Amino acid sequence: MALLYVLIMGNLLFVSGRTPGVNYQYNLVPLETIKPLLFEKNRYHTETWVKNLFGNIVLFIPLGIWIPWLFLRCRKILPFTGRVVLLLFAVEIAQLITRVGSFDVDDIILNTVGAWIGYIGFALFIYSQRKPRK
Template identity: 35%
Template sequence: MRKIIKTGLIVGMCFYLLVLSKLILFKHLPLSEIISHFTFSYEGPFWNEHNFIPFKTILYYLFLAENINFTIRVQNIVGNVIGFVPYGLLLPLISKRFQKITKVMLATLCLSFMFELLQLIFKFGSFDVDDMLLNTIGGVLGYLPIKLLKILYVQAKNREA
């Protein structure tokens, strides 16, 4: 029974990562055009389109973006958090290596960095260090219910003994 559950969790993680990849890397591309987008041509410098300064985009969306619709601002900030909650939730369920919050946090940061780096290299979007921060917060928020349930389980087990 445990193997079946673990296999289901792994399949769920794979499906989740595919959906997340589509939403992050290919959000503006139909599935039929993804392969043709992989080009390595040089079109001049493009560093101005990216954000390497922590909290710059977050502060802009929260306080300075008067010309951007409020819904778009909330979707960007909250979407980056919510998108990685399942990752933080599934990791400790799939592997015993990810039982500590620091490991889940580091794994989420690494996954987010990989997505941002792919966006930078292949020009699927823009690199934004704030996305990495928000994604990591999402992974931690996903981990917290698992940790809470484990604490409650241990307490209940100790009461029985």
């Protein structure tokens, strides 16, 4: 299932409806694209608002489940977060190099939030499975 998730995400991030752009845009300023979406919501269509904010969060919730499940070292929050940020940075760099999608530091922030939500769900599940000691 993890492989299927990787294939789906690869398609969404690099293939589906994406062509290399001539006028490539990027954002290196944290919260530059998030703030207008939150505080100037009336400037955007609902679809744009939902896709950019919630899509970037929801699509990465499974990452927060798969990484600690597959890699024991990532069951603590700091190693998990470090690996997630490095992975997301690599995806954004790949988008920058291929000019497919756009490099946006805010995507890394929102994707990390999604991964944290998945991580919390995973941690709660693991905690609930522990049997009390006698």
